Amino acid sequence: xxxxxxxxxxxxxxxxxxxxxxxxxxxxxxxxxxxxxxxxxxxxxxxxxxxxxxxxxxxxxxxxxxxxxxxxxxxxxxxxxxxxxxxxxxxxxxxxxxxxxxxxxxxxxxxxxxxxxxxxxxxxxxxxxxxxxxxxxxxxxxxxxxxxxxxxxxxxxxxxxxxxxxxxxxxxxxxxxxxxxxxxxxxxxxxxxxxxxxxxxxxxxxxxxxxxxxxxxxxxxxxxxxxxxxxxxxxxxxxxxxxxxxxxxxxxxxxxxxxxxxxxxxxxxxxxxxxxxxxxxxxxxxxxxxxxxxxxxxxxxxxxxxxxxxxxxxxxxxxxxxxxxxxxxxxxxxxxxxxxxxxxxxxxxxxxxxxxxxxxxxxxxxxxxxxxxxxxxxxxxxxxxxxxxxxxxxxxxxxxxxxxxxxxxxxxxxx
Amino acid sequence: xxxxxxxxxxxxxxxxxxxxxxxxxxxxxxxxxxxxxxxxxxxxxxxxxxxxxxxxxxxxxxxxxxxxxxxxxxxxxxxxxxxxxxxxxxxxxxxxxxxxxxxxxxxxxxxxxxxxxxxxxxxxxxxxxxxxxxxxxxxxxxxxxxxxxxxxxxxxxxxxxxxxxxxxxxxxxxxxxxxxxxxxxxxxxxxxxxxxxxxxxxxxxxxxxxxxxxxxxxxxxxxxxxxxxxxxxxxxxxxxxxxxxxxxxxxxxxxxxxxxxxxxxxxxxxxxxxxxxxxxxxxxxxxxxxxxxxxxxxxxxxxxxxxxxxxxxxxxxxxxxxxxxxxxxxxxxxxxxxxxxxxxxxxxxxxxxxxxxxxxxxxxxxxxxxxxxxxxxxxxxxxxxxxxxxxxxxxxxxxxxxxxxxxxxxxxxxx
Numbered sequence: 001x002x003x004x005x006x007x008x009x010x011x012x013x014x015x016x017x018x019x020x021x022x023x024x025x026x027x028x029x030x031x032x033x034x035x036x037x038x039x040x041x042x043x044x045x046x047x048x049x050x051x052x053x054x055x056x057x058x059x060x061x062x063x064x065x066x067x068x069x070x071x072x073x074x075x076x077x078x079x080x081x082x083x084x085x086x087x088x089x090x091x092x093x094x095x096x097x098x099x100x101x102x103x104x105x106x107x108x109x110x111x112x113x114x115x116x117x118x119x120x121x122x123x124x125x126x127x128x129x130x131x132x133x134x135x136x137x138x139x140x141x142x143x144x145x146x147x148x149x150x151x152x153x154x155x156x157x158x159x160x161x162x163x164x165x166x167x168x169x170x171x172x173x174x175x176x177x178x179x180x181x182x183x184x185x186x187x188x189x190x191x192x193x194x195x196x197x198x199x200x201x202x203x204x205x206x207x208x209x210x211x212x213x214x215x216x217x218x219x220x221x222x223x224x225x226x227x228x229x230x231x232x233x234x235x236x237x238x239x240x241x242x243x244x245x246x247x248x249x250x251x252x253x254x255x256x257x258x259x260x261x262x263x264x265x266x267x268x269x270x271x272x273x274x275x276x277x278x279x280x281x282x283x284x285x286x287x288x289x290x291x292x293x294x295x296x297x298x299x300x301x302x303x304x305x306x307x308x309x310x311x312x313x314x315x316x317x318x319x320x321x322x323x324x325x326x327x328x329x330x331x332x333x334x335x336x337x338x339x340x341x342x343x344x345x346x347x348x349x350x351x352x353x354x355x356x357x358x359x360x361x362x363x364x365x366x367x368x369x370x371x372x373x374x375x376x377x378x379x380x381x382x383x384x385x386x387x388x389x390x391x392x393x394x395x396x397x398x399x400x401x402x403x404x405x406x407x408x409x410x411x412x413x414x415x
Numbered sequence: 416x417x418x419x420x421x422x423x424x425x426x427x428x429x430x431x432x433x434x435x436x437x438x439x440x441x442x443x444x445x446x447x448x449x450x451x452x453x454x455x456x457x458x459x460x461x462x463x464x465x466x467x468x469x470x471x472x473x474x475x476x477x478x479x480x481x482x483x484x485x486x487x488x489x490x491x492x493x494x495x496x497x498x499x500x501x502x503x504x505x506x507x508x509x510x511x512x513x514x515x516x517x518x519x520x521x522x523x524x525x526x527x528x529x530x531x532x533x534x535x536x537x538x539x540x541x542x543x544x545x546x547x548x549x550x551x552x553x554x555x556x557x558x559x560x561x562x563x564x565x566x567x568x569x570x571x572x573x574x575x576x577x578x579x580x581x582x583x584x585x586x587x588x589x590x591x592x593x594x595x596x597x598x599x600x601x602x603x604x605x606x607x608x609x610x611x612x613x614x615x616x617x618x619x620x621x622x623x624x625x626x627x628x629x630x631x632x633x634x635x636x637x638x639x640x641x642x643x644x645x646x647x648x649x650x651x652x653x654x655x656x657x658x659x660x661x662x663x664x665x666x667x668x669x670x671x672x673x674x675x676x677x678x679x680x681x682x683x684x685x686x687x688x689x690x691x692x693x694x695x696x697x698x699x700x701x702x703x704x705x706x707x708x709x710x711x712x713x714x715x716x717x718x719x720x721x722x723x724x725x726x727x728x729x730x731x732x733x734x735x736x737x738x739x740x741x742x743x744x745x746x747x748x749x750x751x752x753x754x755x756x757x758x759x760x761x762x763x764x765x766x767x768x769x770x771x772x773x774x775x776x777x778x779x780x781x782x783x784x785x786x787x788x789x790x791x792x793x794x795x796x797x798x799x800x801x802x803x804x805x806x807x808x809x810x811x812x813x814x815x816x817x818x819x820x821x822x823x824x825x826x827x828x829x830x
Contacts, residue, residue: 013438013439013442013455014442014451014452014453014454014455015442015443015446015452016438016439016440016441016442016443016444016446016452017439017443017628018439019434019435019436019439020434020435020438020439020455021434023428023431023435023457024428024431024432024433024434024435025431026431027428027429027430027431028430028431028432029431031430031431036429037429037430037431038429038458038459038464039429039456039457039458039464039468040428040429040435040455040456040457041454041455041456041457042438042454042455042456043453043454044453049453049454053454056471213432277720279699282703282706283702283703283705283706283707283711283715284694284699284700284701284702284703284706284718284720285699285703285706286699287698287699287702287703287720287722288697288698288699288700288702288703288811290698291697291698291699291700291722291772291811292698292807292808292811294773294774294775294807295775296698296722297722297723300698300722300723301722301723301725301726302719302720302721302722302723302726302730303699303718303719303720303722304717304718304719304720304730305692305699305702305717305718305719305720306717307702307706307711307712307715307716307717307718308712308715308716308717310716311716311717311760315717315719315759315760344730345726345730357706358709359709360709360710392707392709393707396703396706396707
């Protein structure tokens with residue numbers, strides 16, 4: 001097993017001003033290629049401490065990834081320390097300077113002496129060109145380990161990891177191929193899901209593993225397969241995924257980084273249809289999700305948010321008798337809201353929500369977390385109820401997931 | 416200087432399944448009482464590795480805080496390792512068992528043998544009772560350092576830190592009092608802000624320090640004062656804050672954890688006024704912020720989101736000539752939107768937004784990031800323009816901050 005350690009350098013991590021999200025991301029990427037992270041260490045910009053930490057890490061690991069401590073104002077502590085560690089010296093690196101000069105030029109700014117210093121690197125390193133920023137990445141080897149130093153800015157570190165570090169590590173260690181597939185499910189809890197797919201999971205071949213990754217309102221399933229031949233692993237994983245889809249077709253909404261709001265957008269564009277919303281309890285959150293997608297103005301016409309009952313009957317023209325008889329949180333009212341907003345805003349599809357987000361307003365019959373959702377098109381209007389715990393913000397965000405997934409399913413089957 | 420180290424135990428951190436937010440939170444709390452964090456180390460549930468890490472930390476630090484590895488399914492590795500480290504043994508702790516039994520009873524579940532094991536603790540520790548969960552905290556001392564072991568579940572760790580660990584550390588080390596004050600500003604960048612308050616900052620007494628903590632659309636300023644007498648420090652910090660307020664009254668919107676949407680809610684309730692919104696480019700995000708506050712239905716009536724121009728002229732009745740002449744992203748149109756939604760939804764106040772969130776739709780005259788905001792009341796309607804970079808989600812969220820802060824200022828001065 002190839003072992004790695006991550007060292008993050010920066011006072012901002014130790015005083016808690018910044019949460020270290022880099023390490024988790026790097027841990028994931030390393031795990032995906034079959035490298036195990038043994039330790040993550042955060043320390044300050046202190047030469048002696050960096051040197052001790054490097055020496056300790058070298059005892060345990062084959063790969064040592066270092067982030068941070070490379071900014072123009074950091075007085076180059078990390079680079080100087082690496083020179084000491086490897087008994088090397090700083091030399092000027094022309095290609096890195098060219099990138100720095102281009103970045104400054106594109107921002108219409110004059111390059112400063114401090115920034116010119118960023119183009120100096122230890123003589124014994126292989127430079128990893130950083131297209132996203134002014135600090136180059138650096139790759140070192142000694143008799144025992146590989147060391148990579150990268151900037152701590154997330155998008156610069158990610159660029160270097162994906163374009164340089166991961167491919168080089170795969171080559172260097174001829175790592176056995178590992179194939180991952182993430183399946184996104186919505187509308188079912190972890191334990192119910194596990195009951196439904198237990199037989200399938202137990203029948204997986206020994207070189208395939210399943211992980212449950214639950215988060216608010218959804219569960220991601222990750223299949224990991226390792227073996228000799230990447231291509232046949234991919235085929236195997238796809239085959240197992242198809243089997244899984246047959247078991248829980250209603251709960252799978254996508255794969256890898258798919259987002260419901262983007263999927264809906266693509267479906268609406270493909271079908272040339274438009275969408276409107278009428279949100280009560282979600283108070284604009286569904287509209288926000290939809291409009292967070294670039295290009296959503298092509299299919300999203302707008303929304304009425306009738307937060308008060310007066311607005312439900314006034315602006316949206318919901319029949320007051322319905323509210324009186326069934327309450328605003330009811331199948332009848334949410335159905336009418338969906339139909340009315342679709343007609344009023346002249347769209348092909350619509351979503352409506354009405355529920356009790358709490359903390360007050362609940363009753364025995366309709367406790368906090370009771371939400372009705374409706375979806376309407378010319379073809380049909382239907383509604384369903386969900387019960388979503390008692391946390392206001394979770395009720396709002398989970399309702400959005402339910403509603404968007406409901407619309408996605410309707411769009412797929414709708415001809 | 417008292418030095419601390421944080422050790423977090425758990426595979427989920429190393430494979431990147433969970434981001435370690437605990438360490439940053441603990442770093443902040445320790446920093447606030449004047450304890451410096453020297454190193455943060457994340458390792459897996461491995462006995463030898465835990466023992467090495469403890470021995471290394473002891474060389475450097477006075478305080479060693481350990482989180483994680485205490486769950487009922489973790490086979491008690493951490494506790495057994497601590498027994499080894501201190502040459503102690505596990506004994507049954509009655510008060511901890513009582514808490515565990517109560518938690519199970521309140522959930523209507525039968526206590527299992529595994530959970531009973533959670534009430535065993537090393538004989539040499541002082542137990543810190545955990546009211547939020549089944550794993551007790553443990554406090555150890557040896558000739559060199561203090562060691563605290565806590566569960567990794569954030570709300571359990573936070574409870575133990577706030578109720579037990581921080582007070583005990585303050586007492587043990589008679590730490591000099593430190594007073595913090597966080598001032599929240601909006602609508603001005605870090606460098607402009609620093610120019611405006613430079614003289615004030617330079618004139619601060621030597622025992623007071625100022626930190627700039629910028630985040631999307633706002634800059635938090637944190638004053639830290641340390642000295643002998645907590646009470647006089649507080650008075651001094653308040654005096655300096657008042658001076659600061661005189662310098663930048665328009666940019667300060669609150670202190671500590673204040674949120675614009677909550678402040679607006681309080682002001683509207685106090686004045687007995689209501690609010691509506693008409694959001695184009697922000698697509699429901701302002702409505703979402705407002706309705707994320709519990710009790711917002713008392714003052715928030717609802718919204719029209721006229722995402723398409725047809726809806727601006729149709730549902731909201733904006734004069735089509737205005738759009739033709741000035742464009743939808745203009746002072747004229749956003750002003751009319753604010754006035755119309757206020758009248759249509761019959762509210763005292765209203766907010767309207769219209770802008771180019773991108774990535775397309777920009778022009779030389781109105782590039783992506785151009786946003787017009789209007790606020791309307793019976794007394795007056797006014798609008799202003801902001802220019803907010805090119806990132807779609809940042810344009811949306813920063814527009815919301817500008818609009819909410821605009822309304823807050825209007826509510827304060829409005830009689």
